[in-house]
Amino acid sequence: MKARLNLSSWYRLCAYTIMKNKLIIHQIKKYTGSILLLIGLFSAFSLKAQDLDPAKVKELVASRHFVFKAQTMLPLGGPTKQLTTDYDMVVSGDSLVTYLPYVGRAYTPTLNGEGGVNFTATDFTYEAKEKKKGSWEIIMVPKGKDVRQLTLTISSNGTAYLQVISNSRQSISYNGYIIEKKK
Secondary structure (H helix, E strand, O other), X not given: OOOOXXXXXXXXXXXXXXXXXXXXXXXXXXXXXXXXXXXXXXXXXXHHOOOOOHHHHHHHHHHOEEEEEEEEEEEOOOOOEEEEEEEEEEEEOOEEEEEEOOOOOEOOOOOOOOOOEEEEEOOEEEEEEEOHHHOEEEEEEEOOOOEEEEXXXXXXXXXXXXEEEEOOEOOEEEEEEEEEOOO
């Protein structure tokens, strides 16, 4: 025997389904803020774990021997991406080696087919300026490379922000921290 829904039962079923869906959406909205807050706190504490003394930061900048470790990639016009692989930029006196990912628009194709911001430069300028509250701004200009300029802003505790400006691609930025280069 088949059960038939009369019109009032059908309306009650639809109303129940709508109310249930609204409750689920409300719960998602309610907990999304908490989840985002926890992610933000976790990110802040992971950066705090890399704290350096301001005197050590000054020493590393002056010696030109340090490594920038990228943790977050910030493509121009795209979503922020947490990096799970070890990407870095090594500054060691007379050489600059970058191994960084790239996401964005390329205005001209690369001939070697290599993606990312990957190069080694021995001919580059390095200009460091001390800013407010013990922070530093370092401008590096590699000669003969697709990358026009790298601007590294380092806070007094060692957290850092790197902006890469290229001749043939959109600019891209990275958040991370600096550490002493192992000899």
